[in-house]
Amino acid sequence: MPTYEIEDNPFTSIYVDLTFRCNMNCNICYNSKNMKADKKYDMDVEYFREVMNRLPEYPKLYIDLLGGEPTMHPKLYEFVKIVNEHKHSVCIQTNGLNFAKDNFINELKKLKDPKIGKSNPMYMGGDYPFSVSFDLSGGTTHNRFYKKLNDMNCLEHKLKALNNAIEMGMTSIAITAIIIRDFNEEVIPQLLELSNKHPEIVVVNFRNYAKSGTWSDFSNEPYSIKEMKELLRPYYPEIDNYRTPSRWVPSKGQKCYGCCYRFNENRTRISLIDFASENSSKCWKRGYLSNNSFELTNFFERIVNEG
DSSP, X not given: OOOXXXXXXXXXXXXXXXXXXXXXXXXXXXXXXXXXXXXXXXXXXXXXXXXXXXXXXXXXXXXXEESSOGGGSTTHHHHHHHHHHTTOEEEEEEOSTGGGSHHHHHHHGGGOOHHHHXXXXXXXXXXXXXXXXXXXXXXXXXXXXXXXXXXXXXXXXXXXXXXXXXXXXXXXXXXXXXXXXXXXXXXXXXXXXXXXXXXTEEEEEEEEOOOXXXXXXXXXXXXOHHHHHHHHTTTOTTGGGOOOOGGXXXXXXXXXXXXXXXXXXXXXXXXXXXXXXTXXXXXXXXXXXXXXXXXXXXXXXXXXXXX
């Protein structure tokens, strides 16, 4: 797969696996079995610091902290601080279990920094120098889907995590659901209703199911972007007529392969994502930081090749 030196970064978003440790053992995960088995891996803070030093100062980037479960990295807060020192934006993408713990939230509150939160548009003028994205693929009403997907009755933890983030004053929250054909389509209106209820939720992501990494016994064909738009049409009849947000429009020399569809409705951005497909493996926007090599690759191409 094509690789790029840090200094030649072509991407506007960079995904970073902080650790492959996880506090869940899901039946569906985009990471490969080998990656999930590497419980000893934690990204080195000084390596990450050097990466951030080498990256071009402009354009400003979106750094997504992944895993495994990124909140299990013992130095999570240092990564957040380093990104903000370079005036980029950082998002913690989490399953939410640690966010449901009061001691974790109390530590997270120590990162409160209204000066940074209000100066970086990504943080929606809030008091914290990071945003957060919660996986809510099982919806908001029962554990049936969570038990199948995550092998765990975790609805209570998921909702507590979201409420904790809201109560601590976060104003830039994303929620995400993996939509599997003929399985959990009913979570779509649940997440839309949740975003309408809480103004702190500014992004709602729906991505299709992809047989990458490790997955359960689903044989259902993944939804296409076109089909996912039809799932949303009852709630957004004019879904074909929205303008793509500017940060998702390719710049000169870049090409969009149609692996996502995004639009803004009032204060909320709705995203439909074709995950780990042939089209997404060519995505111009999403890069992946490899460990200790000072190289970047396409995020989805890495998943397809290692899945």
